[in-house]
Amino acid sequence: MDEQIMRGRVYGADHDDPDPGPRPGHDYAELVGGPLDGLLLDVTGWTVGERAEGALLMTEIGRYGPGGRAQYKPRPGNPSRFDWHGDSP
Template identity: 65%
Template sequence: MDDDEVLLRGRVYGTDDGAPDSRPLPGRSYRELVGGPLDGLLLDVTGWDAGQLSGGAALMTELGRYGGGGRAHYGPRAGDPRCWDWAGDTP
């Protein structure tokens, strides 16, 4: 695991490291992102409905195959919907 991967683990997607909301907050719902460029990050899904949760997410990232503006696709893991597995990157 390189230094960038260590910094990402346990942090909430879309937050700056060290910001008050960069760590999970009580009363919020999260999904752990597994594999791909956002491995180890938590995605805040508080308020998402069942359709949104079952559809997964295409998350912007600078770390994926397509760099700036690319998206990493994650979806619920069969048998453990708390974990979302990486399905690939798109521009």
Template identity: 60%
Template sequence: MNAEQLLRRRVYGAGHNSPGPRPGRCYAELVGGPLDGMLLDITGWTHDEVGAGVALAAELGQLGVGSRVRYTPRPGEPAWFDWAGYSP
């Protein structure tokens, strides 16, 4: 992916009018599930925090309002977080 394509990507938690990824920040791509293709800002996260993965709020949760979508880092490739399912 070239720099121009990266800058057009949406960042999880940023507003719809957000300019996209910012220089000097570190991002992981969310792969699969309802947030597929979005970027997650992991700037400043420790190795352990990245390794634990995340549970993110999603508008389209299978378990209804308030449910979360789980993503875990891909083994050996922490810049990719794979969808791991839903949690209440």
């Protein structure tokens, strides 16, 4: 795994977690762009099909505020990066 990815904060980690970074033995995709830019998404155990679909992630800091979601899809040719594709309510 890319050394830069190993230093990021994991999506969904508690804000008061003293070690919000990646865990050994887990697979991560870096979220690129949008409200969750730079966070890591734990994709451990995801099937190839699930990874290809991407993720619709809850976020309070997107266009729709609390309860909104940000859509991320894997980057063609680089599935360890999920690019932002917009927000939804």
